[in-house]
Amino acid sequence: xxxxxxxxxxxxxxxxxxxxxxxxxxxxxxxxxxxxxxxxxxxxxxxxxxxxxxxxxxxxxxxxxxxxxxxxxxxxxxxxxxxxxxxxxxxxxxxxxxxxxxxxxxxxxxxxxxxxxxxxxxxxxxxxxxxxxxxxxxxxxxxxxxxxxxxxxxxxxxxxxxxxxxxxxxxxxxxxxxxxxxxxxxxxxxxxxxxxxxxxxxxxxxxxxxxxxxxxxxxxxxxxxxxxxxxxxxxxxxxxxxxxxxxxxxxxxxxxxxxxxxxx
Numbered sequence: 716x717x718x719x720x721x722x723x724x725x726x727x728x729x730x731x732x733x734x735x736x737x738x739x740x741x742x743x744x745x746x747x748x749x750x751x752x753x754x755x756x757x758x759x760x761x762x763x764x765x766x767x768x769x770x771x772x773x774x775x776x777x778x779x780x781x782x783x784x785x786x787x788x789x790x791x792x793x794x795x796x797x798x799x800x801x802x803x804x805x806x807x808x809x810x811x812x813x814x815x816x817x818x819x820x821x822x823x824x825x826x827x828x829x830x831x832x833x834x835x836x837x838x839x840x841x842x843x844x845x846x847x848x849x850x851x852x853x854x855x856x857x858x859x860x861x862x863x864x865x866x867x868x869x870x871x872x873x874x875x876x877x878x879x880x881x882x883x884x885x886x887x888x889x890x891x892x893x894x895x896x897x898x899x900x901x902x903x904x905x906x907x908x909x910x911x912x913x914x915x916x917x918x919x920x921x922x923x924x925x926x927x928x929x930x931x932x933x934x935x936x937x938x939x940x941x942x943x944x945x946x947x948x949x950x951x952x953x954x955x956x957x958x959x960x961x962x963x964x965x966x967x968x969x970x971x972x973x974x975x976x977x978x979x
Contacts, residue, residue: 760795779966808976
């Protein structure tokens with residue numbers, strides 16, 4: 716007799732792991748029902764983990780290991796996704812496996828992260844989890860993007876964490892504020908240069924359209940317009956390929972994963 720991992724067993728909350736008791740029993744049950752529906756309808760496993768203890772690992776490494784070593788996944792390639800809510804670092808990480816890697820490209824994961832961080836920042840863990848599941852349905856219905864391909868990603872440093880959070884308007888303003896003194900210095904230098912140039916010429920314009928023209932040398936006697944030809948230039952506009960890349964890496968179990976995350 717072969718005994719496989721126990722998933723989607725009625726009444727068993729095997730895919731929602733809230734170690735901090737942020738979710739009520741009813742909320743966990745509702746999320747599990749939604750996950751069971753995704754698993755049955757799309758052959759994708761879905762796991763949600765809320766914890767403040769990642770055993771000294773980065774969010775990425777913990778998410779990958781939790782998925783692999785707890786037997787999650789559907790099919791021979793263990794297809795599925797895991798969303799880790801790491802309260803110790805206030806990070807959220809989405810780990811993908813199997814066919815989920817191809818469906819959930821880097822840019823799609825970035826959108827999913829953006830969709831949940833607002834809820835997480837407000838302490839709305841049930842809403843964030845529901846949004847995560849809704850996004851899974853949405854992108855699975857869209858299918859694998861045209862031109863999708865995998866790219867091996869090398870992670871540097873102990874954190875081993877890559878973030879695909881979109882740059883917001885606030886981020887841009889913050890960047891400008893951080894470079895204020897550089898901007899001010901450049902403004903002062905350009906102002907001084909302008910003043911010096913103005914003083915040297917005493918504000919007088921010395922060159923105009925008649926400077927190099929002998930007086931009376933140019934007389935316009937007649938004019939006409941002749942149509943020669945019409946030229947039309949066509950330029951092929953290529954579809955943006957930003958949605959086609961799935962960055963991948965290998966977990967400690969030897970399993971290939973995709974994924975991305977961000978702060979909240």
